[in-house]
Amino acid sequence: MKIQYLGTAAAEGWPAVFCKCEACKRATKLGGKDIRTRSQALIDGKLLIDFPPDAYWHAITYQFYLGDIESLLVTHSHQDHFYPLELILRGSPYAHEQNGCLTIYGNSNVKRLYEIALAEENDCPDISEAVSFQKVEPMKSFTTKEGYQVTPLPAIHKENERCLIYLIEKGGKRIFYGNDSGFYPEEVWAYLKGIHLDLISLDSTMGNFSGGTGHMGIAENIRAYERFKEIGCVDETTKVVVNHFSHNGQLSHSELEEMVKPYGFLVAYDGLVIEA
Numbered sequence: 001m002k003i004q005y006l007g008t009a010a011a012e013g014w015p016a017v018f019c020k021c022e023a024c025k026r027a028t029k030l031g032g033k034d035i036r037t038r039s040q041a042l043i044d045g046k047l048l049i050d051f052p053p054d055a056y057w058h059a060i061t062y063q064f065y066l067g068d069i070e071s072l073l074v075t076h077s078h079q080d081h082f083y084p085l086e087l088i089l090r091g092s093p094y095a096h097e098q099n100g101c102l103t104i105y106g107n108s109n110v111k112r113l114y115e116i117a118l119a120e121e122n123d124c125p126d127i128s129e130a131v132s133f134q135k136v137e138p139m140k141s142f143t144t145k146e147g148y149q150v151t152p153l154p155a156i157h158k159e160n161e162r163c164l165i166y167l168i169e170k171g172g173k174r175i176f177y178g179n180d181s182g183f184y185p186e187e188v189w190a191y192l193k194g195i196h197l198d199l200i201s202l203d204s205t206m207g208n209f210s211g212g213t214g215h216m217g218i219a220e221n222i223r224a225y226e227r228f229k230e231i232g233c234v235d236e237t238t239k240v241v242v243n244h245f246s247h248n249g250q251l252s253h254s255e256l257e258e259m260v261k262p263y264g265f266l267v268a269y270d271g272l273v274i275e276a
Contacts, residue, residue, distance in 0.1 A: 003042070106164075
């Protein structure tokens, strides 16, 4: 499997949309890998993870056609991960010659937001033919139409929502996509015990600082990596990627690379492609 990181920032982007802090001014000056859009990823050019306000820009920048995507995994309902009004544009008269029906996989909060968007934008009579919703639950695996076996796992992120992270499997390869979340709950470790992971993608929102309960920083990433080793999920072939960065973490891309270099972690940036 191949994963492309389309966006690697937290909710505010980096530089943040209304911010002039030193971290944002430095990112603007540095450019390149220090410019980060809102979080989204694409597996094999087919399976999309999350749908932020920057999804349209991602499709243009990395030259893929959103109308070809038929499966969308949504982690939770925060707007930097799910912007449902944009999805209504998959119906006519806004879209023509799109490929089949897009299935959105998400929790009940995500479903509610999608239904609100449908109610507000009701000028697409054929939208049910263009977009459908499948509610998913933690620990209950399902298979997408592209043949990916997906297992939603519980995240620790938002008190009033069952936020999800995902284990994605196909062709003997496994990707663990682990944001947004604080240090993972015990049921996640119990489920993953003994399962070899080819790629682990970790929430590193807070960078050099502690992530608290809803996110992680580098210190928690290292702790999580040690736990993955303890339960037999990693070997010398496993790739570990830190992802989803906030300007509040303050570290530039190169500083993040230096910080995680002793552990062999990769630092995600917008456009990064990795073979699992």
